[in-house]
Amino acid sequence: LCGQHHVFSLAGLFQDKNARPLALSGHVGFDSLPDQLVNKSTSQGFCFNILCIGKLETQTQLLQKNHTVTAGKGSNIYQHIVDYIDTQFESYLQEELKIKRSLHNYHDSRIHACLYFIAPSGHSLKSLDLVTMKKLDSKVNIIPVIAKADTISKSELHKFKIKIMSELVSNGVQIYQFPIDDETVAKINTAMNGHLPFAVVGSTEEVSIGNKMVKARQYPWGVVQVENENHCDFVKLREMLICVNMEDLREQTHTRHYELYRRCKLEEMGFRDTDPECKPVRNMIIKLQDALIELKKCERSTFKFEQLKRMHAEEKSKLEEKRRSLEEEMSVFSKRKAATELLQAIKEDKK
Structure with a gap:
């Protein structure tokens, strides 16, 4: 609603004495708009993708929804x-750039939350974890999340949490803060x-x-319950992800991370709205003209190459023809020579 109010005259509706008045069957008001949005969202559904990153046995795995992609090993x-x-951002961007786009039924595969599992060492973060999170925090x-939190004591866990947050701040890693x-x-x-x-x-x-x-x-020595808040933070994590902060x-993801990716891609294409002298259409025309010149x-280089190739083929053909002519002359000469030698031998025999 844009704050614009339109008033319609209802006088004409009551001029007809035979008009039958109808009673409202329910509540009418703007406060029903949230219910309409909720009903629409629940009927159409929505996408919420979680990316889990952590170490599984001896391999580092990247898990997303119902499939696993092995990322490999090493510092990179x-x-x-x-x-x-x-790749997920690029797929969404390509759908946005289509002339006939259908984002309402597009399967959004962008990652909305990344659960980064940290090994419960109790000491500090690994350098690989810091580098990885630093590379991902803008995307x-x-x-x-501290995995296997039942392997360390509560006092060690509390100190470990403080140590992790301190290292993240000192290294400039921007994690998601609940609003x-x-x-x-x-x-x-x-x-x-x-x-x-969360542990x-x-x-x-x-x-x-x-x-x-x-x-x-x-x-x-006992039982560790997953959904017991006195034992671990699983319930807190689930509540924060699903019940409170999903939207x-x-x-x-859309307004910050995807917009950053989209802006960088459009700037690579020559679109900039921060420069007052920026004219995207003109830049695209200039790029097109440069591409046509190239x-x-x-084409000229190709034409010259084809011309040289054709001249080379003609010269080669002439040389081949001359070679065949010389071979024929040599063959005739050899036959004449053999015939002459034969005649001389016959004459010598007669003498």
């Missing part, structure tokens, strides 16, 4: 992940920002606790 491992994220919303500008979620997001990085425990096994089965890890993650140069 982050490049595979960066290329993957850029995706990074949420650091606090909205009053409805400011309190819970402020509290959750203090719990970063989680994962399990696919169900253990009987009391009268119900829960996801947990069974140890000789903000989607919005940050094309004509290539």
Whole structure:
């Protein structure tokens, strides 16, 4: 709604005495607009893609939704992940640049949240983790997560969290901070920002606790429940991702990370809106003219090459013809020579 109000005269509607008045069957008002948006979103559905990065046994894996891509090993491992994220941005950009685009039913494969799993060493971040997160922080919303949090004590875990956040700040790594500008979620997001990085425990096994089965890890000394907030931060992570900040993650991906990628790509094409003297159409025409000049140069070079090639073929053909002529003359000469020698031999025999 743009704040414009239109007033229509209803006097003509009541001139007809036979007009039948109708009672409203329900509430009518602008406050029903959010319900309409919710109903539309739930009926059409929406995309929310999570990228998990971490070390699995001896291989570094990049997992996204229902498939796994092996990124490889080495100090430049982050490049595979960066290329993957850029590929998703490029696919969306190509769809936007189409003349007949259909973004309403386009399957958005852009990464909205990146869960970066950190090994529970209890000491500090690895240099590879810092480099990787630094390369990714301008392309995706990074949420650091400590994996296998049940392998270290609570006191060590608390110190480890403080150490991780200190190293991220000192190295200039921008992780995703839960927004606090909205009053409805400011309190819970402020509290959750203090719990970063989340320490989680994962399990696919169900253990009987009391009268119900829960996801947990069974140890000789006890049970670690996945969904028990006293044991790990899995519930906090799930609530922040799904219940509270999903739309903000989607919005940050589109308005910040994707817009940065889109701006860089358009600047490479000659489009700049920060320069008042910038004229994109003129720049494209100049680039097209330069390309045509280069094309004509290539055509001239190709023509000269073809001409030289044709001249070479003609010279070669002439030389081949001359060679065949010489071979024929040599053959005739050899025959005459043989005939002359034969006649001389006959004459000598007669004498």
